[in-house]
Amino acid sequence: xxxxxxxxxKEGKVLPGNIIKVDGFLNHRIDTVLxxxxxxxxxxxxxxxxxxxxxxxxASGIALATVTAHxxxxxxxxxxxxxxxxxxxxxxxxxxFSYTYxxxxxxxxxxxxxxxxxxxxxIDDFMANGEAMRGLIDIVRGAGASLVGVxxxxxxxxxxxxxxxxxxxxxxxxxxxxxxxxxxxxxFRED
Amino acid sequence: xxxxxxxxxKEGKVLPGNIIKVDGFLNHRIDTVLxxxxxxxxxxxxxxxxxxxxxxxxASGIALATVTAHxxxxxxxxxxxxxxxxxxxxxxxxxxFSYTYxxxxxxxxxxxxxxxxxxxxxIDDFMANGEAMRGLIDIVRGAGASLVGVxxxxxxxxxxxxxxxxxxxxxxxxxxxxxxxxxxxxxFRED
Numbered sequence: 001x002x003x004x005x006x007x008x009x010k011e012g013k014v015l016p017g018n019i020i021k022v023d024g025f026l027n028h029r030i031d032t033v034l035x036x037x038x039x040x041x042x043x044x045x046x047x048x049x050x051x052x053x054x055x056x057x058x059a060s061g062i063a064l065a066t067v068t069a070h071x072x073x074x075x076x077x078x079x080x081x082x083x084x085x086x087x088x089x090x091x092x093x094x095x096x097f098s099y100t101y102x103x104x105x106x107x108x109x110x111x112x113x114x115x116x117x118x119x120x121x122x123i124d125d126f127m128a129n130g131e132a133m134r135g136l137i138d139i140v141r142g143a144g145a146s147l148v149g150v151x152x153x154x155x156x157x158x159x160x161x162x163x164x165x166x167x168x169x170x171x172x173x174x175x176x177x178x179x180x181x182x183x184x185x186x187x188f189r190e191d
Numbered sequence: 192x193x194x195x196x197x198x199x200x201k202e203g204k205v206l207p208g209n210i211i212k213v214d215g216f217l218n219h220r221i222d223t224v225l226x227x228x229x230x231x232x233x234x235x236x237x238x239x240x241x242x243x244x245x246x247x248x249x250a251s252g253i254a255l256a257t258v259t260a261h262x263x264x265x266x267x268x269x270x271x272x273x274x275x276x277x278x279x280x281x282x283x284x285x286x287x288f289s290y291t292y293x294x295x296x297x298x299x300x301x302x303x304x305x306x307x308x309x310x311x312x313x314i315d316d317f318m319a320n321g322e323a324m325r326g327l328i329d330i331v332r333g334a335g336a337s338l339v340g341v342x343x344x345x346x347x348x349x350x351x352x353x354x355x356x357x358x359x360x361x362x363x364x365x366x367x368x369x370x371x372x373x374x375x376x377x378x379f380r381e382d
Contacts, residue, residue, distance in 0.1 A: 029268045029304040032261040058250035063267065066257040070223040076254065077220045113220040 001041050001175035004153060005188055007034065014181045018156070024155060027060035027125050033069040038175060042123070042151040045173040048072045049122045051148050053114065055079065057107055057132045061118065064153060065123040074121075077114060079107040079136060094138035096131040107135040109143075116144035127174065128150045130161020137170065149173065156181075157189050192232050192366035195344060198225065205372045209347070217291075217344060218251035218316050226258040229366060233314070233342040236364040239263040242312045242339050242380045244305065244319055246270065246331065248298055248323045255344060256314040265312075268305060270298040270327060285329035287322040297324040307335035318365065321352020328361065340364065348380050367377075 013021040025031040042048075051072065056065035057079045069076035081098075082105060090111035098105045122136045130157070135149055140147045147170070155162045155174035158181075165172050177189035206210040218224040232358060233239075242263065247256035248270045260267035272289075281302035289296045305311070313327045324341055331338045339363070346353045346365035351370075356363050368380035 023301065024303065028301055029266055030257065030260065032257065032265070032267060035257070059253060059269070059271070062250060062253040063257045063269070066221065066223065066226070066254045067261060068313065069221065070227065070258060070261070074223070075220055076223060078250070078254070080219065080250070095202065110214065110219055112215065148270075 001038065003034070003037055004176045007031075008154065008176055008178070008187055012186060014183045014186065018158070018181060020154070020156065020178060020181050020186070022126075022154060026064070030063045032063075032067065035064050036071065038064060038153055039068040039071040041175055042068055042121075042173070043072070046121055046149050046151060046171075048074075048121075050119055053077060053118045053120050053145075055109075055114070055120050055122050055136055056124055056133060057081070057136055060126065061124040061132075064125045068123050068151070077109060079109045079139060081105045081107060092142045094135035094142070096135040097129075098131065099129055107132070109139050111143070114139070114143040114145055118143070118145040119148050120145050121148045122150045123152075124150075125153050126156075127161050128156040128159045129152070130159075130165055133161065133165060133172075137165075147171075151175075154178065170184045192229065194224050194225070195367045198261055199345065199367055199369070200377055203377060205290075205374045205377065209349070209372060211345070211347065211377070212368060213230055213345060217255070220314050221254045223254075223258065226255050227262065229255060229344055230259040230262040232366055233259055233312075233364070234263070237312055237340050237342060237362075239265075239312075244268060244309045244311050244336075246300075246305070246313050246317055246327055248272070248327055251317065252315040252323075254257070255316045259309060259312075259314050268300060270300045270330060272296045272298060283330045283333040285326035285333070288320075288328040289322065290320055298323070300330050304335070305330070305334040305336055308338040309334070310339050311336050312339045313341045314343075315341075316344050317341075317347075318345070318352050319347045319350045321350075321356055322365075324352065324356060328356075339360075342366075345369065
């Protein structure tokens with residue numbers, strides 16, 4: 001998606017540790033107009049009529065997933081991290097390793113809000129090692145629901161998470177795949 | 192807001208510890224149509240032409256704040272909890288006590304994304320003791336920005352957080368203020 005790639009080149013910053021910082025429009029400050037354009041773009045790759053539920057993980061995926069759910073008139077569920085006192089009863093859960101926080105976190109979704117009849121599109125803002133995506137897919141499968149696909153805005157291709165999911169047969173579409181990132185030189189995978 | 196109150200009565204659950212669970216439409220599964228109606232309602236109470244930025248706190252406030260920001264064509268910033276490796280440089284921060292997690296958390300916003308010129312509307316899904324709101328207001332003031340107001344969907348009036356902010360002169364509007372909550376009997380404050 002050229003508009004997204006242009007924003008990454010223009011406004012993104014490359015930090016030590018292969019961190020690509022796009023927090024001016026994607027995951028701290030949110031450009032809601034760009035989110036709408038990304039939501040429209042996902043409609044080219046997934047049959048939204050077939051989707052009953054949009055699923056994401058807190059926190060930074062929520063904004064993009066909300067706009068996508070709103071755009072297509074779907075409900076949104078976001079997986080929470082760890083256990084809060086506000087969730088009673090049965091939970092679907094998946095343990096993942098968070099590279100951001102350097103520790104294990106558990107993604108949880110109440111069994112009330114995802115059913116075997118659901119056809120789920122997972123949406124997230126960012127994918128690196130793919131741990132959050134793996135956890136969300138675990139939860140979809142644990143619920144006996146169907147996975148329509150995975151839509152991601154920015155994928156760090158060189159960290160391999162997206163390709164592992166592709167090899168596993170997941171229908172995944174990332175709108176900008178970064179193959180290498182050096183300050184002043186961000187290279188994208190060809191579409 | 193009658194539609195919101197009706198949903199709380201119909202779908203909300205009262206749990207021990209005065210917890211009002213509205214996670215079927217507000218803060219775990221998100222009804223994006225209701226979020227749009229809530230966003231429209233905020234427009235009756237705040238002059239959106241005067242607002243340059245919508246601010247919320249992760250995680251559960253993000254969905255409503257995103258729809259509100261999108262509806263009025265504003266950027267959104269969400270305060271993060273604690274420090275992640277993805278935030279460099281200067282931060283505005285405020286320590287709050289999280290009753291959900293029973294511990295101190297620090298709300299942080301990068302100094303890049305809020306400026307003294309900003310006129311900020313804080314949006315959150317839920318207010319009980321008002322700690323998150325207090326922290327967000329701290330951050331607005333720390334940035335030297337102007338606080339237009341605070342819009343909240345559900346306020347637990349009996350926990351006093353909202354009234355403390357009103358007494359402090361904050362322009363706060365909650366669309367459903369719960370005065371008492373017993374299973375099967377939720378009483379709202381009169382508008």
